[in-house]
Amino acid sequence: MNAPTAVNHLVPEIHQREVPxxxxxxxxxxxxxxxxxxxxVRTQHGRDESSFDIPPPAAVVFxxxxxxxxDAVKLASQFAVPVIPFGVGSSLEGHLLAVQGGISIDVxxxxxxxxxxxxxxxxxxxxxxxxxxxxxxxxxxxxxxPIDPGADASIGGMTATRASGTNAVRYGTMxxxxxxxxxxxxxxxxxxxxxxxxKSSAGYDLTRLLVGSEGTLGxxxxxxxxxxxxxxxxxxxxxxxxxxxxxxxxxxQIIQLGVPIARVELIDQHTVRMVNAHSKLGLREEPMLxxxxxxxxxxxxxxxxxxxxxxxxxxxxxxxxxxTPEERTRxxxxxxxxxxxxxxxxxxxxxxxxxxxxxxxRLADCLLDSVKEADASGxxxxxxxxxxxxxxxxxxxxxxxxxxxxxxxEELNHALVARALALEGTCTGEHGVGLHKxxxxxxEAGVGAVDMMRTIKRxxxxxxxxxxxxxFSI
Numbered sequence: 143m144n145a146p147t148a149v150n151h152l153v154p155e156i157h158q159r160e161v162p163x164x165x166x167x168x169x170x171x172x173x174x175x176x177x178x179x180x181x182x183v184r185t186q187h188g189r190d191e192s193s194f195d196i197p198p199p200a201a202v203v204f205x206x207x208x209x210x211x212x213d214a215v216k217l218a219s220q221f222a223v224p225v226i227p228f229g230v231g232s233s234l235e236g237h238l239l240a241v242q243g244g245i246s247i248d249v250x251x252x253x254x255x256x257x258x259x260x261x262x263x264x265x266x267x268x269x270x271x272x273x274x275x276x277x278x279x280x281x282x283x284x285x286x287x288p289i290d291p292g293a294d295a296s297i298g299g300m301t302a303t304r305a306s307g308t309n310a311v312r313y314g315t316m317x318x319x320x321x322x323x324x325x326x327x328x329x330x331x332x333x334x335x336x337x338x339x340x341k342s343s344a345g346y347d348l349t350r351l352l353v354g355s356e357g358t359l360g361x362x363x364x365x366x367x368x369x370x371x372x373x374x375x376x377x378x379x380x381x382x383x384x385x386x387x388x389x390x391x392x393x394x395q396i397i398q399l400g401v402p403i404a405r406v407e408l409i410d411q412h413t414v415r416m417v418n419a420h421s422k423l424g425l426r427e428e429p430m431l432x433x434x435x436x437x438x439x440x441x442x443x444x445x446x447x448x449x450x451x452x453x454x455x456x457x458x459x460x461x462x463x464x465x466t467p468e469e470r471t472r473x474x475x476x477x478x479x480x481x482x483x484x485x486x487x488x489x490x491x492x493x494x495x496x497x498x499x500x501x502x503x504r505l506a507d508c509l510l511d512s513v514k515e516a517d518a519s520g521x522x523x524x525x526x527x528x529x530x531x532x533x534x535x536x537x538x539x540x541x542x543x544x545x546x547x548x549x550x551x552e553e554l555n556h557a558l559v560a561r562a563l564a565l566e567g568t569c570t571g572e573h574g575v576g577l578h579k580x581x582x583x584x585x586e587a588g589v590g591a592v593d594m595m596r597t598i599k600r601x602x603x604x605x606x607x608x609x610x611x612x613x614f615s616i
Contacts, residue, residue: 269298499571
């Protein structure tokens with residue numbers, strides 16, 4: 143495979159479309175206090191966790207129902223003005239930025255669990271429900287939703303970006319766990335895709351088309367999900383290693399031997415140090431695997447003993463158990479706060495966060511060379527990975543007043559993606575394409591495949607109003 147084409151991601155193309163006063167007046171008439179043009183509100187909805195600085199949307203509609211979304215889209219369509227869905231703003235690749243202007247549709251008030259079908263292991267929710275809220279509401283049924291990207295993201299946003307996270311090695315990603323959708327199309331029509339049945343052979347799989355479409359084909363207004371019985375026994379463990387390579391080799395063996403581990407996370411020594419300072423922990427400041435086992439008490443014990451034996455063969459030491467919910471929560475909270483711990487370690491910094499995913503057998507090759515490059519650059523960084531499925535993340539901590547650091551970080555990102563693609567991996571395992579990886583998508587999928595995506599986009603959104611300027615250019 144050829145190396146990715148160099149793409150200037152430092153300044154995304156911005157083509158602001160005019161938002162006519164007539165549209166703003168029509169929105170005000172329809173939505174009243176649910177519409178805001180205040181700069182503070184617009185600015186909040188024009189920023190995510192990426193490092194791009196883009197002008198904010200012209201207005202924000204706070205939708206409270208599917209009909210609100212449909213009416214907002216219909217009005218925007220009349221004036222060929224872009225609409226950008228907004229959940230909680232935790233995306234990392236510029237998904238919600240108004241690069242072509244337009245209006246933001248905030249669905250955070252659509253936060254109702256519509257139905258819980260415990261006997262069928264399904265639940266239907268509005269898009270503004272967050273993953274923590276969902277698990278709180280279904281906990282009494284003895285069920286849970288396992289997809290855990292770290293941030294308390296909205297289910298709508300997780301669906302739109304095809305999120306995964308720490309549990310994906312056992313439970314899969316949003317692709318495997320979304321059964322059905324309700325979506326508002328570019329014309330303002332409300333459609334439904336899929337059913338609560340576990341499988342279907344009826345027609346095109348529109349659900350899978352929309353999962354991961356990043357808001358470019360429609361606005362998700364309802365999601366039906368698979369849920370799972372809470373495991374009878376859960377145990378977490380941490381284990382330190384002399385090197386990242388030892389930790390990665392252990393992970394590869396765990397997966398190749400078929401150990402049904404639920405989570406296996408890699409944290410490098412820099413990140414452990416940052417997490418210790420942020421969360422007041424005393425973890426050994428060495429590369430570490432953080433693992434979790436689900437199943438029966440006997441099964442969990444057997445899994446853990448197997449993993450401990452494998453780890454010891456690779457120099458693993460300080461194997462510590464966390465079997466109570468409080469201890470497990472403390473460890474996983476520290477892991478999920480790694481991003482904030484890293485930001486705190488360099489006050490005032492901006493973060494370029496990137497991820498790739500490779501076949502598990504190529505993980506060591508990809509990761510170790512990427513670590514060498516990052517160390518040689520001199521730029522502070524953090525490294526975490528859902529390494530059980532070959533996915534890992536770098537976050538480069540940049541001084542916003544040192545533009546050369548931004549250039550260097552983008553060079554590191556470019557080299558990382560090139561390496562992943564050469565190893566038959568992907569340019570993004572779970573962050574999505576957004577703005578940041580548009581050029582890399584062409585290198586991964588090929589011109590013909592991206593042209594097919596454009597054909598679908600043009601057919602379903604002929605005015606190019608659904609979150610334009612993301613995934614690929616039109």
